[in-house]
Amino acid sequence: MALEDRTARLTILIDPRKKAVFERLCAEEDATPSQVVRRLIRAYIEERQGRPWRTEEVALPPGRRVPRRR
Numbered sequence: 001m002a003l004e005d006r007t008a009r010l011t012i013l014i015d016p017r018k019k020a021v022f023e024r025l026c027a028e029e030d031a032t033p034s035q036v037v038r039r040l041i042r043a044y045i046e047e048r049q050g051r052p053w054r055t056e057e058v059a060l061p062p063g064r065r066v067p068r069r070r
Contacts, residue, residue: 010037 026033
């Protein structure tokens with residue numbers, strides 16, 4: 001399984017009105033809120049790093065390793 005296929009949960013708090021508008025706008029473009037948030041996060045990473053995202057770039061917390069494939 002590719003690293004891009006793995007998932008981790010990100011919990012955020014948001015104003016209920018903004019959430020409703022966000023979900024409506026996502027539905028209008030036939031995308032899930034998760035897909036849009038992942039796209040926004042990737043764009044933010046690329047903007048801050050000044051280069052395209054590469055899947056092999058994984059910054060894990062100290063002491064954590066990427067599990068090896070079997």
